Amino acid sequence: MQNNIRKLRRERGLSFQELGEMIGSDQSVIWRIENDVTKKPRPETLASIAKALGVDVDTLLSVDVNRAEEDEVFAAFLQLNAQHRQIVRAMIHALNDTTAAG
Numbered sequence: 001m002q003n004n005i006r007k008l009r010r011e012r013g014l015s016f017q018e019l020g021e022m023i024g025s026d027q028s029v030i031w032r033i034e035n036d037v038t039k040k041p042r043p044e045t046l047a048s049i050a051k052a053l054g055v056d057v058d059t060l061l062s063v064d065v066n067r068a069e070e071d072e073v074f075a076a077f078l079q080l081n082a083q084h085r086q087i088v089r090a091m092i093h094a095l096n097d098t099t100a101a102g
Helices: 002-011 016-022 027-034 043-053 057-079 082-101
Strands: none
Touching: 002 027, 002 043, 002 057, 016 027, 016 043, 027 043, 043 057
16 A cells, blocks of 8 residues: 555655645655555545545555565465476466467
């Protein structure tokens, strides 16, 4: 979530202060969220940030969810032996070839 907020804020050319003002809060609120000091921002704060950035709350949360899933898959991959890793790589290449062709 914090990476999404940072990315979207920067894409829109907003400072901590500007985004804070847009949500009727202080710049430190944005800084604390982006720097993971505030682990679970209030839902109304997230809604205000999403509105100010022109996205929905799900968009703020989505990449982090996907990243957690990717981390889990990668950790499982690292637990495989060399032979099984090669099988997974071959499957990925086959799926990519199928996707590219169709």
